[in-house]
Amino acid sequence: MDYNLIxxxxxxxxxxxxxxxxxxxxxxxxxxxxxxxxHGMAQRGGAVQSHLxxxxxxxxSDIIPLGRADMILSVEPLxxxxxxxxxxxxxxxxxxxxxFINIPNYPPVEETMDRIATVTRHVLINADALAKxxxxxxxxxxxxxxxxxxxxxxxxxxxxxAITQMFERKGEKIVNVNKTAFRFGRRAATAYEQAIKGGKxxxxxxxxxxxxxxxxxxxxxx
Amino acid sequence: MMELLLGDEAxxxxxxxAGISGSFSYPGTPATEILEFVAKKTQKAGxxxxxxxxxxxxxxxxxxxxxxxxxxxxxxxKHVGLNVAADPFMNSxxxxxxxxxxxxxxxxxxxxxxxxxxxxxxxxQFAKVLxxxxxxxxxxxxxxxxxxxxxxKTGLPVMLRVVxxxxxxxxxxxxxxxxxxxxxxxxxxxxDWTLLPVNARRRYRRLLDVQKDLxxxxxxxxxxxxxxxxxxxxxxxxxxxxxxEEVIGENSxxxxxxxxxxxxxxxLVRKLVEHCDEIIVIEEGYPFIEGQLTGLLGVPGKxxxxxxxxxxxxxGELSADLVRRALGMKTIQAHDAAGKIxxxxxxxxxxxxxxxxxxxILAAAAGDERPYMFSxxxxxxxxxxxxxxxxxxxxxxxxxxxxxLGAAKAGRHPVVCSIGDSTFIHSGMTxxxxxxxxxxxxxxxxxxxATVGMTGGQEVFATGxxxxxVVKGLGVDPEHIVTIVPMEKNHEKNVALVRREINYKGLSVxxxxxxxxxxxxxxxxxxxxxxxxxxxxxKV
Numbered sequence: 115m116d117y118n119l120i121x122x123x124x125x126x127x128x129x130x131x132x133x134x135x136x137x138x139x140x141x142x143x144x145x146x147x148x149x150x151x152x153h154g155m156a157q158r159g160g161a162v163q164s165h166l167x168x169x170x171x172x173x174x175s176d177i178i179p180l181g182r183a184d185m186i187l188s189v190e191p192l193x194x195x196x197x198x199x200x201x202x203x204x205x206x207x208x209x210x211x212x213x214f215i216n217i218p219n220y221p222p223v224e225e226t227m228d229r230i231a232t233v234t235r236h237v238l239i240n241a242d243a244l245a246k247x248x249x250x251x252x253x254x255x256x257x258x259x260x261x262x263x264x265x266x267x268x269x270x271x272x273x274x275x276a277i278t279q280m281f282e283r284k285g286e287k288i289v290n291v292n293k294t295a296f297r298f299g300r301r302a303a304t305a306y307e308q309a310i311k312g313g314k315x316x317x318x319x320x321x322x323x324x325x326x327x328x329x330x331x332x333x334x335x336x
Numbered sequence: 337m338m339e340l341l342l343g344d345e346a347x348x349x350x351x352x353x354a355g356i357s358g359s360f361s362y363p364g365t366p367a368t369e370i371l372e373f374v375a376k377k378t379q380k381a382g383x384x385x386x387x388x389x390x391x392x393x394x395x396x397x398x399x400x401x402x403x404x405x406x407x408x409x410x411x412x413x414k415h416v417g418l419n420v421a422a423d424p425f426m427n428s429x430x431x432x433x434x435x436x437x438x439x440x441x442x443x444x445x446x447x448x449x450x451x452x453x454x455x456x457x458x459x460x461q462f463a464k465v466l467x468x469x470x471x472x473x474x475x476x477x478x479x480x481x482x483x484x485x486x487x488x489k490t491g492l493p494v495m496l497r498v499v500x501x502x503x504x505x506x507x508x509x510x511x512x513x514x515x516x517x518x519x520x521x522x523x524x525x526x527x528d529w530t531l532l533p534v535n536a537r538r539r540y541r542r543l544l545d546v547q548k549d550l551x552x553x554x555x556x557x558x559x560x561x562x563x564x565x566x567x568x569x570x571x572x573x574x575x576x577x578x579x580x581e582e583v584i585g586e587n588s589x590x591x592x593x594x595x596x597x598x599x600x601x602x603x604l605v606r607k608l609v610e611h612c613d614e615i616i617v618i619e620e621g622y623p624f625i626e627g628q629l630t631g632l633l634g635v636p637g638k639x640x641x642x643x644x645x646x647x648x649x650x651x652g653e654l655s656a657d658l659v660r661r662a663l664g665m666k667t668i669q670a671h672d673a674a675g676k677i678x679x680x681x682x683x684x685x686x687x688x689x690x691x692x693x694x695x696x697i698l699a700a701a702a703g704d705e706r707p708y709m710f711s712x713x714x715x716x717x718x719x720x721x722x723x724x725x726x727x728x729x730x731x732x733x734x735x736x737x738x739x740x741l742g743a744a745k746a747g748r749h750p751v752v753c754s755i756g757d758s759t760f761i762h763s764g765m766t767x768x769x770x771x772x773x774x775x776x777x778x779x780x781x782x783x784x785x786a787t788v789g790m791t792g793g794q795e796v797f798a799t800g801x802x803x804x805x806v807v808k809g810l811g812v813d814p815e816h817i818v819t820i821v822p823m824e825k826n827h828e829k830n831v832a833l834v835r836r837e838i839n840y841k842g843l844s845v846x847x848x849x850x851x852x853x854x855x856x857x858x859x860x861x862x863x864x865x866x867x868x869x870x871x872x873x874x875k876v
Contacts, residue, residue, distance in 0.1 A: 124680065137506065141340055149506040151342070154365030154449030155790060158715060160682035174582040176505040176575070179656040181669040195674035203670040225590040229674065 116171075117267060118178045120186045120200050121164040122193040124214045125157035128246055129189060131280070133164045133276075135259055139268055140168040150176040151276055159216055159220035161193060187262045189241065189255055190214040190305075191226045198233070207233050208262045208303065210241035210254065211320060217235035233315030237303045244298040247328040250288075253295035264307070270300060296322025301331035341509045343502035346473040347412070347440050348373035350480025352384065354436065356517035358406035359386040360395035362762065363791035364414035365449035366503035369443035371412055372872065373795075383517050388794055389484040391733070391762040392417035396439065403437040403493075404529060406520045408484050411441040415456050420733065420763070422459070425493070429463040431529045432491040435520055436484035437676045440496040442503045445620055445653035449500075449790075451713070451730065456620035460495040460598060464543055466550055467598040468559075469574035474755040475506040475596065479559065480513075486553065488520065490546065499620050502575050502730065559596035565589050569612030571605065571629070575654075576620045582656040583663060592754045600628055607706045609638060616662060617642035620654050624662065672849040683718055689850035690716045692822035692830075693783055694726040696848075697752065699827070700834035707750040708743050710734040712764070712861050714756035715852075726753065734763025737780055744778040750838045755780040757803060758788040758796045765810060771843050772811035779838050780845045784809070785852040793855045800849065807845050816844035823850065 119136070123129040133149050140147040150165040165178045179322050181198040188209040189230045203209065207230055213223050231234055237262050245254035256277065274293055302323060309319035326334055341349060348370045351359060359370035359378075371386055378384035389395035392413040399411035406847050411421075418425060418441050425439065441459070444450040458468035467528040468483055470476040476498060527535050554560060566589035572580045573595040584590055593608045595601065609615060609629070615638060617626035626642040634640065641647040647662045648654065657667050684691050694716075711717060711727035712735060719726040729739060737760075740753035755764045760782050771778065784803055788794040799805045807817055818837055820830045837844040 125682065137340055141338070142509065146508050147340065147506070150501060151506065152448070153504050153792075155682050155718075158682040158685065158718065158790075161680040173507075174578045174579065175656045176501050176507075177655055179582065179660070180667045181671070192677065192678075195677050198671045199567045199669055199673040201671045205670070216683065217678055217680055223679065233671070236730075252621070 115267065116136075116169040116173070117167070117183075117268075118183045119166040120178060120183045120196055120197050121166060122186060122188040123162055123190050124193065124216065125162045126162050127189045127214065128252075129162060129164055132187065132259045132262075133166050134257050135273060135276045135280055135298040136166060136168070136266065138279055142199055142275065145170050146153070146173055148176045149270060153297060160320050161196060163193075163208060163234045179204050185274045187258060189258050191223065191230060191238070192220065194230050195226065201233070203252070204235065206235040206237070206265050208237045208258065208265070210258055211238045212240060212254070214241040227316060227320070235314065236310075237306045239299065239302040240307065240320075240324060241299065242302065244302060244328055245295050247293035248298050249291040256292045257299035260296035263296070263302035264304055270296075298328045298331065301328075301334075305331050305334045337511045339509050339511060340506055340507050341473055341477070342369055342373075342504060343470075343476045343498055344369035344442070344504070345373040346476035346509050347378065347480050347496065347498070348410075349486070349511060349717060350412040350477040351438065352377055353511065353514035353849045354481045354484035354519040355408055356401045356410050356484070357435075358399065358409045359384060360389050360390055360399045360409065360411045362392045362395055362417060363414055363788050363794045364392075364417050365791060366444055366500040367412050367414045367417070368791045368794075370410075370440055370442075370505070374410070374544075376757055385799065385873055390797060392421040393424060394396060396421035396428070399437060399439075400424055400428050400431070400433070403433040403435045404523065408436040408518055408523060410440065412442070412448065415443040415454050416450060416452065417441075417731065418456055420471070425459065425468055426463050427458070427531060428493050429465050429543055430531055433487050433493050434491070434523055435518070436487040437493040438480065438483045438487060438496055440472060440480070440494055440498070443497065443621055445498045445499055452623070455624055456495065456497045456684070457598060457621065457624045459803055460497070464547060464550075464690050465492050465495055466490070466553065467497055469497045469596050469598070470502065471574055471577045471594070473503070473505070473509050476502065477509050477511065480597070484715055484815065487613035490549065490553075492543075492546070497574070501573050501654070506628050543548060547599070551602065553595045554599050555603050557597040557601075560601045560604055560640070561592075561594045562607060564591045564611050566591060567611075569593070569607060569608050569615040569635045570618060571595065571615060571625055572618045573625060574620055576659075578620045579656045579659040580618055583659045583665065595625060600625055605629060609635060612638070614639040614641070616640075616647060618648065618654070618659055618662065619643075623650065636771070639656050641667070651841065653664045665869050670718055675805055681721060683721065685714060685853055687853050688715070689785055689822045689848065689852070690719060690723075690783055692726050692827070693754075693781065693848040694719045694848075696820065696822060696827060696830040696834050697754070697781060698724070698726055699831045700838055701750070701752065707752045708740070708748060710736040710740045710751070710753035712741070712753075712755040712759045713784075715757055716754060716756060716783055719848070729754045734767060737764050737771060740778045740780070741767060741776050748791045749777055749841075751778040752781065752838060754779065754783060756789070757784040757786065757799050760803075761797050765806065768812070769810045775813070778843060780843070781842075782847045784846060784847050785853040785855070786847045787852045788853065789852045793858055803847060807847070812843060812845050816842065817847070819847045821850055822848045
């Protein structure tokens, strides 16, 4: 099996931690991974991306070719649009709906989300709100990992084990906050997908989800 | 053992496992993580010296000294860093190495974080040394280990060339049993190292004589792989080989030569060219192999394509998609690009001291004709962009001061330049001592944020009081060494001081003294961590 994932965001938003968690889970499986990162100048508030590929056989290119990404996972909606040409026909977009506005010409946020929603397979969730509910605003990247998890081909336990490995040095409390963040993200994405399948528009699905408490997300359906 | 490593880290680990005693470098993207990794890995055991040097030339010379002392040494830098270290690098091919000496150079095609995209393989050819160009992280590890062996065997430094995409991509690496730091002992015959003409001539002759051995080594290396199949051939190298393999797959009919060890293996190239009618050269960087192959006159009877023919772009980095197109295959795009999306260029952090520094400089210079604003390399280069538009130049490390001196000598006034604390130590001091010597009519701003900001916050050698002492020591009139604290609340005061110094007819140095906010955060986090650790220890 080959999986190609493009992670997108703005320098400082923590996309490399998401990449790291997935890579740890891949290695635990005994598979191979290639994870191309952006370091240096762009990290200062600029657009950043990471190409993450994993497989049970040899991977050649560190960079994903056009049209070959199984997922674009973004911690910010505008950054999704920068990479749609990489998405495969059946690829899925998973993005946070919280914009990171540090440029004067950021387009209207609703319009940006509508452009994302033109791709049938997409999930837009309020990662910041879920992270706060999980106990730390800083865990929004792990919320997004949770939101991506139903599509990655891992059991959730594999990714939670990776989260534990990553955060155990920082103590049990941090591990638990991140695990909760992961679960909230996973539930929200599952509910969103159900809502879209049930005929809701992206806009309606988001509104519906905003009205639910994180605890109510489990098994929630339209 | 299996580890998940960046290309840079694989080089660092390969060097540690090859038994180095020292790792030397100056921070620069995409090479920074090589030394950082060695430092982190070897800190506890304390057998390897891994500290930043003042600049790449110094780093190279330290490594060469360690090699002469009989120990293995790694020196790493970004491509333009080798310009700074070119003097010792070129001459070390004449002196030769004793303990294994490997120079790892990370090129930056596409200029993700650099001023140019020069290809270091030309430097390897220029110095007449072996160049290794791994395709992946595993090879980066393995070839680094081999580079130390062959450096000692040939008595020459070896260059390891990587590019950003390998340096900053993480993958599984299988490691082998590490060596303890090695020692080839003390050398008493040192005439080879003293490049007086009489010795240098002899040593250059020796370098020329061993070229056939280096060529034979490259020809025989298992990293140079030739697979003859159909009449269409591909010559590729280093990271480009991954894109080729991604596109053509395992069962293609292309004949394929992959080069990872230079001098370019002439016989392997000849075999491929004789076998094929059409050959495309696919390499990351400049058309180095392609240029060698086609020379001035081309290869009669064969169709050769690549970057020089226009089949591939000469600038920017390669990708599997560009390779597909060059091989006449269609890309498999399902979604069109999303049309117009505003760019999101990098920018100074919220609350960055540079922002207040340039605010004061611009306000002080307002009204009159805008001064020449020479600047340098660091986060503050971003002040060239809106809303600041505060600087006119970024050329090479330390250039701001010497270029300002040139403009002052052209009779212009006011002439202003700005440089960071670390860039100043790297190459700014030499310019300033000249400016002080003749009391040049210019104003130098040293933006002292107490760290190397752009590359992630490495230590600097002189900051605060010690930086002021350095400036004094270089001969600048103490009356015109002024320190400001770049903060919004000091703005008016700072503007007045800066205006006074810009108007002064002579050399003045204004030091903007405020720590980088990223470094402050890092320090605060570390302080908290160590305080917590202490608390735990007390409890026990």
